[in-house]
Amino acid sequence: MSRQVYLDYAATTFTAPEVVSAMTPYFTESFGNPSSIYSFSERNRKAIDAARQKVADVLGATKEEIYFTSGGTEADNWALKGAAWRNRSKGNHVITTKIEHHAVLHTAQFLQENGFDVTFLDVDAEGRISLDDLKKAVTGKTVLVSVMFANNEIGTLQPVAEIGAFCREKGILFHTDAVQATAHVPIDVKAMNIDLLSLSAHKFYGPKGVGALYVRKGVRIDNFMHGGGQERGRRATTENVAGIVGLGAAIELTSGRMKTASARIGGLRDLLVEGVMKTIPHAKLNGAPSGERLPNNANFSFIGIEGETLLLDLDGAGIYGSTGSACSSGSLDPSHVLMAIGLSHEQAHGSLRLTLGEETTEEDIRYVLSTLPGIVKHRREMSPLWEDYLKSIEGGR
């Protein structure tokens, strides 16, 4: 079989085999409904409890502060809508950023359509918000600030601790979408003054369809899922026992090897970035420098070519990545994140995100470095935009 190089770990990871093993008994043997009082269900109640403790340990929280959800999107929806509805008598102003994941961005827009004023903060060229902008945006009516921990496209880390300290001082709730960051970079909800935090299992070698919301003790938000009394009356529906067990096993596994993994994967990422910048003319690295972004994230723009073309050519070579180009997303506009960091449409259309993970090897990276430059060169040669770009930089001299 020809070589396959999966470099889209930010989209989703595989479920670690040990995580699958931990989950399996809860499909077949121990299938009881955790809400049933008989002893047969006791094992499931305990399993959920243990998973909750594992999540709490990784975040520096207590287990009573962890609520399981169907994923990161639900956690984001719950945090924003729940906090906004709960506090609407106090104020109707919410602050977020222009580079949030759609789970936050579209939820914020929904709040806007329902009587809330929302400020979308700008970011700098590396994708970071400014604390001054945040401070200036706050009004007497601000009830919630939502800033992602790390960006899913360009990997840039936000000054979360500073944002948390400021919000706590002002008495404003602070939510962070930590879907890309959890178990990959250190998080301490207490030290960072985080009130609400969203996470998702399938970004750290857990199963899809399960996530969690951390809600700091004493913080009240409205319920999102109404129904039975599960999750201490805060989130209805019969627990996804196997999924929750998988989330617990995965967060323990992944955060346990965080240091060694981020050193190894960060090193490979740096090798990739260095190689691409050296071998592909007029390549641009999008996002923050190494050390200020997720260790596994690389995002490039290759002026003159369009992202979907790049992805299909890479696919042909067995390499799987993603792009912020409009053509691949099924939208007319390129990525809102790439536009927010000031890229031109041409640069945003020609973007390529490669995200590394557990099974990425140095051989994989060398294979990409031997394949990608030729693909870029070939497609640029047939691009009128590349021709115009070369003329424009010659003319500019």
Add this chain to the structure above:
Amino acid sequence: MYSEKVLDHFQNPRNVGEIENPDGVGQAGNPKCGDIMKIYLRVENDVITDIRFKTFGCASAIASSSMATELVKGKTVEEAWNLTNKAVAEALDGLPPVKMHCSVLAEEAIHAAINNYRRNRGLPVWEEESHDELVDHHAHHHG
């Protein structure tokens, strides 16, 4: 997502390149939307004897360019003018609905090149048909 013909013309595009001192050259699209198509024509005795293209865009834009050049090569200028975007899409065994504008781009680029040729010959230009309905559909589809 794509037919085999689209993938074939994407992976092995026909008639890529430029023509030196072309008899007509035309361009359609814009970088904002993520696709630009440029067509070069060689016309002898009112017949398109050679045609080349350069395209910036997604797979369907590149495949549409390639197929369109194949369809008009060897045709008279008038026959080439009458090539519709639908014919290009059909020859590719169809395009996904959100990508139909790529076939429009091919038609528009050929029209622009033919009118450039006519202008160079001192002939009156032909009226280019608008494809607003498809552009609208496209915008609507994408929200």
